[in-house]
Amino acid sequence: MNVNVDVSPAFSVNILNKAYPFSCKEDEQDALYRSAEYLDGKMRQIQASGRIVGVEKITIMAALNIVHELLALKKQVGENTQKQQSADHQKLDKHLQVLHNKIKSAVARNKRD
Numbered sequence: 001m002n003v004n005v006d007v008s009p010a011f012s013v014n015i016l017n018k019a020y021p022f023s024c025k026e027d028e029q030d031a032l033y034r035s036a037e038y039l040d041g042k043m044r045q046i047q048a049s050g051r052i053v054g055v056e057k058i059t060i061m062a063a064l065n066i067v068h069e070l071l072a073l074k075k076q077v078g079e080n081t082q083k084q085q086s087a088d089h090q091k092l093d094k095h096l097q098v099l100h101n102k103i104k105s106a107v108a109r110n111k112r113d
Contacts, residue, residue: 010023011023016044016055016058046061046062
């Protein structure tokens with residue numbers, strides 16, 4: 001007996017005027033709809049350019065374009081993370097230097113007293 005109460009009944013998304021049935025968790029439906037709309041938009045752009053003919057070729061080109069966007073975003077996020085980490089390290093180094101100087105001054109005052 002396989003019961004999965006989280007999965008909604010089948011629904012469909014339209015891509016290039018063709019309905020594709022899906023079933024997924026209710027809380028994932030919105031993301032699936034948005035993903036289908038995004039894919040449909042990319043495929044329509046490629047189709048409108050007139051340079052690529054055939055649904056299969058349009059689909060492959062759209063997939064490659066989307067993966068390219070994803071990889072570029074991942075790279076950008078990685079670079080931003082590295083820059084942020086570098087900036088955080090610089091701030092930490094400055095704070096440590098300030099603390100070091102305060103400790104040094106306190107020790108020097110203690111020695112005089």
